[in-house]
Amino acid sequence: MRRLKIAFIGAGSTTFMKNIVGDVLHRPALKDAVIALMDIDPERLAESEVVAGKLVRALSTGTTIETYTDQRKALDAADFVVVAFQIGGFEPCTVTDFDIPKQFGLRQTIADTLGIGGIMRGLRTVPHLWSICADMMQVCPNAVLLQYVNPMAINTWAIAERFPSIRQVGLCHSVQHTAAELARDLEIPVAELRYRTAGINHMAFYLNFERRLPDGSYRDLYPDLLAGYRDGRYPKPSSWNPRCPNKVRYEMMTRLGYFVTESSEHFAEYTPWFIKQGREDLIEKFGIPLDEYPKRCVEQIARWKEESRALGNQSLDVGESHEYASSIINSVWTGEPSVIYGNVRNNGCISSLPQNCAVEVPCLVDGNGIQPTYIGELPTQLTALIRTNINVQELTVKALVTEKREHIYHAAMMDPHTAAELDLDQIWSLVDKLTAAHGDWLPRWARA
Numbered sequence: 001m002r003r004l005k006i007a008f009i010g011a012g013s014t015t016f017m018k019n020i021v022g023d024v025l026h027r028p029a030l031k032d033a034v035i036a037l038m039d040i041d042p043e044r045l046a047e048s049e050v051v052a053g054k055l056v057r058a059l060s061t062g063t064t065i066e067t068y069t070d071q072r073k074a075l076d077a078a079d080f081v082v083v084a085f086q087i088g089g090f091e092p093c094t095v096t097d098f099d100i101p102k103q104f105g106l107r108q109t110i111a112d113t114l115g116i117g118g119i120m121r122g123l124r125t126v127p128h129l130w131s132i133c134a135d136m137m138q139v140c141p142n143a144v145l146l147q148y149v150n151p152m153a154i155n156t157w158a159i160a161e162r163f164p165s166i167r168q169v170g171l172c173h174s175v176q177h178t179a180a181e182l183a184r185d186l187e188i189p190v191a192e193l194r195y196r197t198a199g200i201n202h203m204a205f206y207l208n209f210e211r212r213l214p215d216g217s218y219r220d221l222y223p224d225l226l227a228g229y230r231d232g233r234y235p236k237p238s239s240w241n242p243r244c245p246n247k248v249r250y251e252m253m254t255r256l257g258y259f260v261t262e263s264s265e266h267f268a269e270y271t272p273w274f275i276k277q278g279r280e281d282l283i284e285k286f287g288i289p290l291d292e293y294p295k296r297c298v299e300q301i302a303r304w305k306e307e308s309r310a311l312g313n314q315s316l317d318v319g320e321s322h323e324y325a326s327s328i329i330n331s332v333w334t335g336e337p338s339v340i341y342g343n344v345r346n347n348g349c350i351s352s353l354p355q356n357c358a359v360e361v362p363c364l365v366d367g368n369g370i371q372p373t374y375i376g377e378l379p380t381q382l383t384a385l386i387r388t389n390i391n392v393q394e395l396t397v398k399a400l401v402t403e404k405r406e407h408i409y410h411a412a413m414m415d416p417h418t419a420a421e422l423d424l425d426q427i428w429s430l431v432d433k434l435t436a437a438h439g440d441w442l443p444r445w446a447r448a
Contacts, residue, residue: 003064004033004333007078007140009071009132010085012044013060015304018051018147020082022318023062023326029334030326031061036128038067038074039085044353045069046363047308049193058318063171071135076086078140080329083132084148088441096437097121098294105277106421109265110293112150113202114389116418119411122154122396123387124441129155133163143285144332144369146171146325151203152343153389156358157397160345169328170343170358172201174261176322181246182209182259185234186224194218196362198350198375201343202262203270203389205382207375209259225253245287245294247252248274256381261360265292270389272420328365335367350384357390404443408435 006024011017017037024030039045039054045067052065068074075081087093097117098108111117128173129149136143145168151156156170170194175197194210209225228234235246248264255325260267268274268288276282283290319324324340331338342363346353349361349372364371376387391414399407412418412427422430436448 004030004080004329005036005049005078005083006033006039006080006329007074007143008083009038009074009083010149010239011048011067012039012041012439013084013086014044014048014051014308015300016084017048018055018403019321019323020084021052022055022059023320023323024329025055025059025061026320027316027326027330029330031059031063031425032064033323034064035442036066036068036078038069038071040069042069050101054319071132072139075135075143076139077133078136078143079333080144080146081136082148082325083085083129083147085122085128086149087121087128089436090294090301093120093124093438093441094294094297096434097272100433100437101430103427104422105435106418106430107275108293108417109269109275109289109291109292111269112197112293113152113266113390114270114417116412116430117436118151118154119392119396119408119415120438120442122151122158123408123443124401124438125149125151125402126158126397127443129159130162133159136162141165141379143167144328145169146328147343148172148323148325151393151396153358153394154396156201156343156345157356157393158400160358161397161401167369168344169340169363170201171324171328171340172343173322174202174263175204175341175360178206178259178261178263179320181235182221182225185228186211186221187312187369193221197261197341198361198378199261199358199382199386200353200358201360202266202391203386204261204341205256205378206257206261207258207378210433222253222257222259225250225259229254241288241289243289243292247286248288251286256379256385258379258382262294267290269417270313271385272416275302275417275421277289277421303428328370331365332367332369337364337366339363340365340370342372344370345371345374346348352377352380353386354390354394357393388414399446400443403443405435 056063096135147170152170229250244265246264253259329336346359362373395411432448
């Protein structure tokens with residue numbers, strides 16, 4: 001019987017690789033897989049090889065771990081391709097995405113999905129994703145691409161435009177993580193929740209959010225969430241990041257009627273209402289963590305350096321994560337069905353959004369692949385808000401596909417937060433400064 005092959009591009013992201021590979025090794029049907037780890041950094045790749053090897057030994061599987069610095073060789077004959085990388089890294093590119101906008105008075109929190117930081121990240125990232133797809137077309141055209149790279153919606157949209165035959169899904173953990181956060185606030189077991197979400201990545205909404213009762217019926221939990229926020233019981237202090245109190249999302253629930261799936265620190269920079277010049281009261285009231293992503297990067301780099309020193313002697317936690325990759329691989333490989341939330345080309349799943357945009361919807365996964373489910377129209381207020389983000393995504397993809405630099409300016413013009421803070425001349429100057437600073441990290445046509 002032919003052995004399953006999983007290629008992991010960007011395997012130098014050791015902690016994330018550990019989660020995905022560990023999940024795969026827990027699946028009995030996948031335990032004899034060949035896992036090809038690929039990264040351009042030999043040192044990081046070697047660290048990941050050590051971690052993967054320890055996982056294989058700890059779980060006593062027949063998995064074979066291979067390592068490559070050559071992308072096409074790693075992809076050769078793969079059945080599944082997992083991608084997780086950051087083009088330009090924390091330094092210089094993420095630092096640039098934060099520092100130059102601040103010169104114009106434009107402050108950000110995460111800057112990896114939307115906004116001027118998300119646009120720049122998309123311009124850096126999509127060309128390399130296209131290179132992976134081009135190699136896949138040559139050496140593994142039927143493989144399923146599991147894409148864990150931001151900006152997720154821009155990436156998914158751009159891949160579908162240039163490589164429509166590639167079977168792809170963009171994967172994020174915001175739906176399942178937010179459900180767990182809300183269950184913690186409500187003090188109920190997450191296993192008792194029933195919900196359905198839809199929208200775009202980082203701006204999908206729980207269209208229903210219910211609890212299963214002992215008699216088998218379900219109770220709407222939105223009244224509890226609203227009451228808890230209004231009397232100050234929710235949100236509870238974050239157990240994982242005290243800098244992010246999660247008030248923005250609760251506030252938006254009171255305005256829109258639905259809870260959004262991505263964090264408050266993300267959502268604050270997707271809209272024009274929370275980060276405003278001269279309004280420090282809003283920053284304090286909603287606990288908005290400005291410059292949050294650079295702080296996390298510094299902490300994560302320091303933590304990884306400490307952990308990597310102990311690789312030789314340290315035992316590994318071999319528990320399972322909440323990522324969808326192993327579930328998808330298992331379902332497609334064995335035919336055993338599962339349901340995930342995936343980012344895919346819309347194709348009418350959400351009828352109130354453009355056909356060609358990337359949407360995040362429930363998907364059935366089995367031997368036939370990843371099959372998105374039909375949602376229909378979203379509530380009008382959700383559609384309107386989501387469209388403001390789709391405008392930026394569409395123009396960024398248009399810039400990439402047509403190689404027309406003017407669309408970069410157009411994307412920045414349409415960004416809700418950027419437009420709320422800067423005038424047109426400032427936006428033009430900001431784009432020029434950023435593209436000049438990024439230099440060779442951007443495709444030639446995009447440089448100033």
